[in-house]
Amino acid sequence: xxxDRLGTGIAWTALILVIAFLLLPIVVVIPVSFxxxxxxRFPPEGFSLQWYGRIRNVDGLLGALxxxxxxxxxxTATSLLLGTLCxxxxxxxxxxxxxxxxxxxxxxxxxxxxxxxxxLLQTMREVGLRDAWWSLYLAHVxxxxxxxxxxxLASLSLFDFAMVDxxxxxxxxxxxALWRVLVPNILPGFISGALxxxxxxxxxxxxxxxxxDVRTKTLPIQLLNYLEISPDPTxxxxxxxxxxxxxxxxxxxxxxxxxxxxxxx
Amino acid sequence: xxxLGAPAPAAQAGASSAGHLVVTGxxxxxGAAVVLEDLSLSVAKGEFVSLLGPSGCGKTTxxxxxxxxxxxxxxxxTVAGQDITALPAHRRNVGVVFQNYALFPHLTVxxxxxxxxxxxxxxxxxxxxxxxxxxxxxxxGEHADKPVTSLSGGQQQRVAVARALVVRPSLLxxxxxxxxxxxxLRETMQVELKHxxxxxxxxxxxVTHDQExxxxxxxxxxxxxSGRIEQLADPATLYGRPVSLYVLDFVGQxxxxxxxxxxxxxxxxxxxxxxxxxxxxxxxxxxxxxxxxVRPEAVTLGEGVAGANRVSARVSEISFLGSRTQLHxxxxxxxxxxxxxxxxxxxxGVQPGSRVTLxxxxxxxMVFPA
Amino acid sequence: xxxxxxxxxxxxxxxxxxxxPMALLALPGVAFLSVVFLLPLLLLLWSSIRGEGGxxxxxxxxxxxxxxxxxxxxxxxxxxLITTAGAFILGYPAAFALARARGYAQVVLFALVFLPLTxxxxxxxxxxxxxxxxxxxxxxxxxxxxxxxxxVRMIFTEGALYAGMINVFLPFMVLxxxxxxxxxxxxxxxxxxxxGASPWYRFTRVxxxxxxxxxxxxxxxxxxxxxAAYVTPSLLMGDRYMTMSMVMxxxxxxxxxWQLGGAMAAVLLAVAAMVVVGASLMQRRxxxxxxxx
Ligand SMILES: Nc1ncnc2c1ncn2[C@@H]1O[C@H](COP(=O)(O)OP(=O)(O)O)[C@@H](O)[C@H]1O
Ligand SMILES: [Mg+2]
Numbered sequence: 001x002x003x004d005r006l007g008t009g010i011a012w013t014a015l016i017l018v019i020a021f022l023l024l025p026i027v028v029v030i031p032v033s034f035x036x037x038x039x040x041r042f043p044p045e046g047f048s049l050q051w052y053g054r055i056r057n058v059d060g061l062l063g064a065l066x067x068x069x070x071x072x073x074x075x076t077a078t079s080l081l082l083g084t085l086c087x088x089x090x091x092x093x094x095x096x097x098x099x100x101x102x103x104x105x106x107x108x109x110x111x112x113x114x115x116x117x118x119x120l121l122q123t124m125r126e127v128g129l130r131d132a133w134w135s136l137y138l139a140h141v142x143x144x145x146x147x148x149x150x151x152x153l154a155s156l157s158l159f160d161f162a163m164v165d166x167x168x169x170x171x172x173x174x175x176x177a178l179w180r181v182l183v184p185n186i187l188p189g190f191i192s193g194a195l196x197x198x199x200x201x202x203x204x205x206x207x208x209x210x211x212x213d214v215r216t217k218t219l220p221i222q223l224l225n226y227l228e229i230s231p232d233p234t235x236x237x238x239x240x241x242x243x244x245x246x247x248x249x250x251x252x253x254x255x256x257x258x259x260x261x262x263x264x265x
Numbered sequence: 266x267x268x269l270g271a272p273a274p275a276a277q278a279g280a281s282s283a284g285h286l287v288v289t290g291x292x293x294x295x296g297a298a299v300v301l302e303d304l305s306l307s308v309a310k311g312e313f314v315s316l317l318g319p320s321g322c323g324k325t326t327x328x329x330x331x332x333x334x335x336x337x338x339x340x341x342x343t344v345a346g347q348d349i350t351a352l353p354a355h356r357r358n359v360g361v362v363f364q365n366y367a368l369f370p371h372l373t374v375x376x377x378x379x380x381x382x383x384x385x386x387x388x389x390x391x392x393x394x395x396x397x398x399x400x401x402x403x404x405x406g407e408h409a410d411k412p413v414t415s416l417s418g419g420q421q422q423r424v425a426v427a428r429a430l431v432v433r434p435s436l437l438x439x440x441x442x443x444x445x446x447x448x449x450l451r452e453t454m455q456v457e458l459k460h461x462x463x464x465x466x467x468x469x470x471x472v473t474h475d476q477e478x479x480x481x482x483x484x485x486x487x488x489x490x491s492g493r494i495e496q497l498a499d500p501a502t503l504y505g506r507p508v509s510l511y512v513l514d515f516v517g518q519x520x521x522x523x524x525x526x527x528x529x530x531x532x533x534x535x536x537x538x539x540x541x542x543x544x545x546x547x548x549x550x551x552x553x554x555x556x557x558x559v560r561p562e563a564v565t566l567g568e569g570v571a572g573a574n575r576v577s578a579r580v581s582e583i584s585f586l587g588s589r590t591q592l593h594x595x596x597x598x599x600x601x602x603x604x605x606x607x608x609x610x611x612x613x614g615v616q617p618g619s620r621v622t623l624x625x626x627x628x629x630x631m632v633f634p635a
Numbered sequence: 636x637x638x639x640x641x642x643x644x645x646x647x648x649x650x651x652x653x654x655x656p657m658a659l660l661a662l663p664g665v666a667f668l669s670v671v672f673l674l675p676l677l678l679l680l681w682s683s684i685r686g687e688g689g690x691x692x693x694x695x696x697x698x699x700x701x702x703x704x705x706x707x708x709x710x711x712x713x714x715x716l717i718t719t720a721g722a723f724i725l726g727y728p729a730a731f732a733l734a735r736a737r738g739y740a741q742v743v744l745f746a747l748v749f750l751p752l753t754x755x756x757x758x759x760x761x762x763x764x765x766x767x768x769x770x771x772x773x774x775x776x777x778x779x780x781x782x783x784x785x786x787v788r789m790i791f792t793e794g795a796l797y798a799g800m801i802n803v804f805l806p807f808m809v810l811x812x813x814x815x816x817x818x819x820x821x822x823x824x825x826x827x828x829x830x831g832a833s834p835w836y837r838f839t840r841v842x843x844x845x846x847x848x849x850x851x852x853x854x855x856x857x858x859x860x861x862x863a864a865y866v867t868p869s870l871l872m873g874d875r876y877m878t879m880s881m882v883m884x885x886x887x888x889x890x891x892x893w894q895l896g897g898a899m900a901a902v903l904l905a906v907a908a909m910v911v912v913g914a915s916l917m918q919r920r921x922x923x924x925x926x927x928x
Contacts, residue, residue, distance in 0.1 A: 007834065007838070008732075008735075010728050011728040011729065011731040011732035011735070012732045013728075014725060014726075014727075014728035014729040014732065015728070015729040015732035015733055015744065017725065017729070018725050018726065018729040018748070018805060018809065019729075019744065019747045019748060021725070021802060021805070022747070022748065022750075022751040022802065022805060022806065023747065023750075023751065024762070024766055024772075024802075025758075025759045025760075025761075025762030025763040025765070025766055025802060026750070026751060026754050026758065026759060026762055027762075028762050028765045028766055028771075028772055029758065029761065029762045029765065032765055039770075043775065082663050082664035082667055083664060085660040085661070085663060085664060086660065086661045086663075086664035086665065088657070088660050089657055089658050089659070089660035089661035089662075090661060092657050093656075093657030093658040093660065093661070094657075094658060095658040095661055096658070101661060101665060104665070104668065104673075105664060105665070105668060107672075108668070108672055110859060110907055110910075110911045111676075111904070111907065112859075112862075112863030112880065112900075112903050112904070112907055113863065113865070114863065114865055114880045114883050114884060114900070114903075115676075115679070115863075115883075115900045115903060115904055115907075116672070116675075116676075118679060118883065118887050118896060118897075118900055119675035119676050119678065119679040119900075120671070120675050121887070122675065122678055122679055122682060122893070123674065123675035123678050126678065138671050139671075141667065141671065142668065142671050142672045145664065145667075145668065149664075160365065160367055162363045162364070162365065162367035163367045163368075163369055165329075165332075165334050165354070165361070165363065165367065166361065166363055166367040166368075166369075166428075167369075167380070167384070168333075168334065168353075168354040168355050169332050169333075169334070169354050169355070169357070169359060169360065169361040169429075170355075170380055170381030170384055170385075170428070170429075170432060171355045171358075171381050171384040171385040171432065172355050172384045173353065173355050174353075174355075176355075176384070177355075180380075180384070181369055184371045185369075185370065185371055195753075199752075199753050202755075203755045203756055203757075205756065205757070205865070205866050206863075206865045206866065206880070209865075209884070209888075210887065210888070219755075220755060220756070220757050220866075223755070223757045223758075223761075224757055224866075224870075227757070227761060227870075235761055236761075236765075239755075239758040239761060239762070242754070242755055242758055243754055243758065246750070246753045246754055247750070249753070250746065250749070250750065250753065254742075254746070
């Protein structure tokens with residue numbers, strides 16, 4: 001019994017430590033973003049919003065943010081389309097080699113990002129595609145597709161299609177039955193897949209690194225550039241804004257489908 | 266109670282006049298596999314019919330054709346005189362209780378039951394009392410706001426039944442509704458559900474692969490064999506006068522001996538079996554291969570009545586079943602022959618290994634083409 | 636007594652030969668990945684064995700025959716192993732507490748573990764820098780508590796690198812283990828207890844084997860991510876600790892040495908493939924023995 005309690009104690013201590021450890025580097029940037037001084041010293045001195053005001057003046061930052069949002073949104077949408085169609089075929093149709101296809105469709109997840117980036121760079125050169133925007137878009141579809149595939153596949157295979165039949169016998173036409181029964185049940189998988197995919201694209205560095213050009217830079221690349229050139233609290237302000245956005249998105253997802261339901265898929 | 270359905274008509278066993286549900290010449294194939302073959306079926310209003318057959322014989326397929334979830338390749342289906350063959354599922358008003366209930370996990374118990382009403386455009390205010398009534402009918406009132414995922418198997422079945430009944434379907438189809446329940450609960454639910462449906466006065470078709478269940482819940486039983494109905498009859502006829510070896514085997518037990526017709530006279534044939542000659546009513550050409558069979562309780566030990574068939578065999582196993590005792594016989598032709606006898610009481614001195622004389626009346630003996 | 640299933644089941648219909656039209660829905664996705672993922676990968680491997688006069692293994696000789704590059708490979712593997720081990724030691728007990736938490740507490744705790752996954756790796760590495768700086772939060776804390784007299788240098792040390800790596804990849808260990816632990820019926824432990832098993836015996840013979848699938852999933856994920864990591868090592872250590880990814884980036888972006896980069900990529904790919912295959916073999920074995928614990 002005492003050893004049971006010891007085990008429980010260890011587990012809870014570990015969880016508290018893990019959460020503190022995970023949050024530490026995220027939380028520290030917030031006070032630093034409000035500092036008055038030009039270096040990030042701890043504890044921060046004074047209070048000012050000057051670094052937030054300077055975000056606008058940083059060269060290329062807003063453009064990079066816009067580009068990253070564009071690429072992430074479009075590649076996620078494309079992946080949702082391709083991935084959902086593929087998942088439906090794998091779950092409902094008689095696909096020869098379904099297991100192999102499933103493995104293939106999620107395998108980019110296991111591939112080191114740099115290898116993918118280099119391979120794409122090389123291929124784009126060989127076929128003469130020199131446009132950074134299109135290269136990034138195609139590459140990010142590859143990055144996002146496995147996330148969508150995994151979650152949509154999981155929620156589709158948990159879905160009992162007899163429910164659609166049940167809805168039809170209760171007076172729903174086929175499209176209406178899909179809308180009233182299939183959609184609410186696979187929505188959590190859909191949203192969490194899309195969320196993961198969006199984040200994976202938005203945050204990607206190692207693949208994008210090879211595909212950007214001077215005028216077309218994604219946010220992580222622009223941020224890292226800035227960090228190397230002039231590490232001042234502007235970066236903390238940008239980070240705080242990003243963290244705030246993330247928290248808002250997570251709260252929205254929780255309201256919409258429930259975080260735990262999303263995570264259980 | 267009767268608000269859920271039409272007033273209960275006297276449920277008549279045996280199809281009378283024109284059926285409420287009439288399936289005519291229905292066929293369905295998947296690729297090369299013929300799953301339903303020119304199948305016809307007529308069910309009277311208020312009647313309970315079971316579709317009984319082994320797994321894969323096409324019971325679910327027939328049910329799906331009736332519900333409009335599958336389009337048969339050929340045939341006609343009418344309900345209350347109206348041809349519904351071309352109607353889509355959502356316009357048929359046929360209720361279905363699915364095999365694993367197919368409850369909607371994203372909705373509560375009450376929302377599940379109200380789903381059909383809402384889908385058919387009944388306002389929330391109008392639907393509420395009907396949902397409450399259906400909840401009361403299946404005694405689930407206090408669980409109205411629970412998620413269906415938290416219910417036990419029996420409770421889920423009740424919700425599924427209420428969900429199907431609340432829209433006042435003209436016909437209720439139940440696909441193996443008890444298969445997800447454990448044995449004890451299954452027996453209670455069988456009686457409970459039969460009683461409930463009788464009260465509502467609905468016409469119902471049960472699918473099952475369990476003959477005992479079919480005997481409990483139905484007025485008539487359709488025994489299915491590879492996409493065809495082998496025999497459709499009330500339980501007593503099915504048991505006492507099976508039309509084929511297949512039905513004989515599927516419903517109840519029997520002693521059964523393979524043999525050959527050696528004499529034909531006046532509607533009575535004599536069959537030479539491994540245990541000697543057996544006489545039975547029937548019309549067969551001399552020399553044809555047949556099987557004779559007799560139900561376990563039609564057999565007595567000893568000489569029996571005058572003119573009875575008599576054979577002698579060795580007892581291999583004795584099972585005490587409480588109200589009766591079963592003897593299993595050791596028969597020479599393994600595989601083809603099988604022997605089971607049921608007695609109200611085990612006579613003194615009979616034990617495994619004993620030789621016994623079995624007597625059964627000619628009229629109780631059945632002959633089937635082998 | 637029941638004659639249920641007495642009759643033989645009807646023979647199964649022959650498998651349909653013609654292609655199911657629904658299978659065609661898989662086509663766009665599969666075609667896309669074949670062109671934009673598989674083809675480039677094959678081209679990359681091809682370029683690693685293409686020299687002046689046709690076929691060559693020169694790139695591989697340079698990578699595998701050079702003590703410097705062997706050292707780089709060693710660095711990457713070591714980084715992967717230490718990160719995985721650290722994440723496991725911290726993450727395993729934490730996953731248990733997370734799975735056993737109830738109600739609102741679980742939602743909040745879960746969100747707190749989940750949130751860092753959604754924050755940019757650049758932001759985290761930047762924040763980690765602030766924590767470890769000479770005038771950063773950790774030195775400030777230790778000075779105020781009186782643990783140290785003068786600030787100590789932490790950033791750009793190997794310890795800082797490992798801590799940063801574990802910080803970034805820890806959630807990938809916690810979440811798979813969490814989802815396995817959540818599925819374990821706590822009654823297994825009770826059952827073992829009624830059989831007279833001591834807590835330690837129960838843990839090693841019941842709990843640990845049951846959670847192994849989650850551990851394998853988490854460990855293989857963390858290892859394959861850590862061994863290929865680029866951003867965190869280059870931000871926290873720079874050129875002082877070269878990993879395979881860093882050599883590759885340098886080979887392609889600075890040196891324009893495609894042969895070297897390609898060969899390094901192939902080695903990294905082989906490591907990743909071995910981890911994936913090894914993990915799935917282990918999962919399959921565990922699945923076969925699963926429940927028998
Ligand atoms: N959609 C389908 N496609 C191909 N074969 C099917 C399909 N549905 C059923 N079958 C086949 O039809 C046969 C009858 O199935 P079913 O009606 O479900 O049997 P039962 O309900 O009596 O067990 C089975 O052999 C099954 O494999
Ligand atoms: Mg069935």
